[in-house]
Amino acid sequence: MKYICRPPGKKSIGILKRDEKVISRSYTREYSFVFRKARGCHVWDVDGRKYLDFAAGVAVAGVGHTNPDVVRAVRRQAGISIHAGFADFYAELPVDFTELLLTFLPSHLNNAFLSNSGTESIECAYKLARWHTKRKWVMAFNNCFHGRTMGSLSMTNSKPVQRDRYGPFLPVKHVDFPYFYRCPHRPLCKAPDECSDNCLNGIEKTMKELKNDLAAVFVEPIQGEGGYIVPPDSFLPGLRKLCDEHDVLLCSDEVQAGCYRTGTFLAMENFRTKPDVVSLSKAVGGGVPLGVTVANKSLMDWPHGAHANTFGGNLLACAGGIATLKYMRRHRLGENAKRIGRILLKGFEDMKDRYEIIGDVRGKGLMIGIEFVKGKNSRQYGIEERGTVLCKASEKGLLLLAAGRSVIRVCPPLIMTREQALQGLDIFEDAVRHANGGCP
Numbered sequence: 001m002k003y004i005c006r007p008p009g010k011k012s013i014g015i016l017k018r019d020e021k022v023i024s025r026s027y028t029r030e031y032s033f034v035f036r037k038a039r040g041c042h043v044w045d046v047d048g049r050k051y052l053d054f055a056a057g058v059a060v061a062g063v064g065h066t067n068p069d070v071v072r073a074v075r076r077q078a079g080i081s082i083h084a085g086f087a088d089f090y091a092e093l094p095v096d097f098t099e100l101l102l103t104f105l106p107s108h109l110n111n112a113f114l115s116n117s118g119t120e121s122i123e124c125a126y127k128l129a130r131w132h133t134k135r136k137w138v139m140a141f142n143n144c145f146h147g148r149t150m151g152s153l154s155m156t157n158s159k160p161v162q163r164d165r166y167g168p169f170l171p172v173k174h175v176d177f178p179y180f181y182r183c184p185h186r187p188l189c190k191a192p193d194e195c196s197d198n199c200l201n202g203i204e205k206t207m208k209e210l211k212n213d214l215a216a217v218f219v220e221p222i223q224g225e226g227g228y229i230v231p232p233d234s235f236l237p238g239l240r241k242l243c244d245e246h247d248v249l250l251c252s253d254e255v256q257a258g259c260y261r262t263g264t265f266l267a268m269e270n271f272r273t274k275p276d277v278v279s280l281s282k283a284v285g286g287g288v289p290l291g292v293t294v295a296n297k298s299l300m301d302w303p304h305g306a307h308a309n310t311f312g313g314n315l316l317a318c319a320g321g322i323a324t325l326k327y328m329r330r331h332r333l334g335e336n337a338k339r340i341g342r343i344l345l346k347g348f349e350d351m352k353d354r355y356e357i358i359g360d361v362r363g364k365g366l367m368i369g370i371e372f373v374k375g376k377n378s379r380q381y382g383i384e385e386r387g388t389v390l391c392k393a394s395e396k397g398l399l400l401l402a403a404g405r406s407v408i409r410v411c412p413p414l415i416m417t418r419e420q421a422l423q424g425l426d427i428f429e430d431a432v433r434h435a436n437g438g439c440p
């Protein structure tokens with residue numbers, strides 16, 4: 001825990017003490033919020049304090065916390081059966097879920113593998129790419145996050161602590177992602193498209209070096225843990241073109257950005273780019289652990305036993321997933337994400353004009369990053385400034401999460417109303433004013 005914000009209440013203190021004794025220290029908790037319950041766009045701590053939630057359990061509660069449709073479906077299914085052993089037997093619910101999910105995806109994505117988490121959905125994509133192409137290397141981006149099991153961790157590199165002491169890793173080449181605000185090139189690029197072109201040139205060079213031994217490129221269409229970094233519009237179409245020219249698979253990690261978070265079901269759709277393999281998790285289960293990897297049937301040509309698991313196709317997860325997808329479609333959550341996203345983005349951009357400590361604001365739909373700096377000219381990371389905003393906002397009842405080195409990510413439930421968004425902006429601005437030394 002980095003920040004003790006408002007003094008925790010009595011019950012929170014008790015649980016924090018017990019937690020410290022028995023729970024691994026490795027979790028990434030930023031501050032002393034002790035969860036009790038949640039509904040819709042609100043969460044409560046164990047001392048009864050209510051918070052407006054701009055974090056959605058890290059982009060999981062897309063349909064809102066404790067969504068009544070999801071609760072009903074999971075309860076009903078629990079009374080029928082929980083586990084079918086889908087690796088060894090057949091069952092209808094996982095097929096129902098997959099058929100429904102495919103109706104949200106481009107038609108070439110027509111075959112799925114079911115698992116329980118984001119990292120597993122990436123492991124599956126990684127193994128599939130290596131199996132299908134018979135090649136060894138994959139490419140991933142600097143600052144990316146794909147999970148923490150050894151395959152996905154070999155790609156992940158958004159923070160040194162995630163990788164320290166875990167090597168040797170699987171064969172992965174890391175290349176630059178077009179993070180224009182902190183341009184990775186020297187001399188610095190003058191425009192986003194130039195940054196995109198320079199990154200694509202580097203990628204092409206690496207593709208040529210790895211000639212005939214590169215299986216896939218893994219990319220988050222919008223980098224998540226690395227700081228909610230939106231690439232220039234030309235980047236992902238350019239990457240697709242390079243993958244086609246060099247006969248390399250394009251694997252889209254939509255674990256955080258997928259399921260309408262950015263307004264379209266897949267974040268890739270914002271960039272009119274079609275991936276070969278898609279990994280989904282987080283929001284797709286409505287809060288129940290669920291991971292899915294989707295590709296074309298001709299690509300998923302591995303034999304019986306090449307990949308399987310115990311809990312994939314879990315009946316509670318599939319019941320939750322079906323209710324979640326139906327709810328998202330019926331309530332047009334993609335459109336709401338765009339509408340509320342516009343309000344929030346505008347609010348944060350206005351704040352950027354008013355406050356010296358906000359260096360950059362970026363995002364699509366309800367995936368918005370606010371980057372804190374010491375000053376607009378220096379662009380020095382505003383790590384303390386960000387910490388103060390997280391703390392002050394939580395004291396005033398707004399739950400936020402960090403990302404990257406000095407970014408606050410905003411990823412509320414996709415059901416958020418205009419009034420809730422405006423209330424959140426007010427609290428956020430109060431916190432920023434405080435961190436900015438009380439001005440303006």
Ligand SMILES: Cc1ncc(COP(=O)(O)O)c(C=O)c1O
Pocket residue numbers: 058117118119120122145146147148220224225253254255256257281282
């Ligand atoms: C883009 C992305 N991929 C993969 C993962 C890993 O997911 P999990 O923590 O469920 O293993 C995450 C988690 O934050 C993520 O944001």
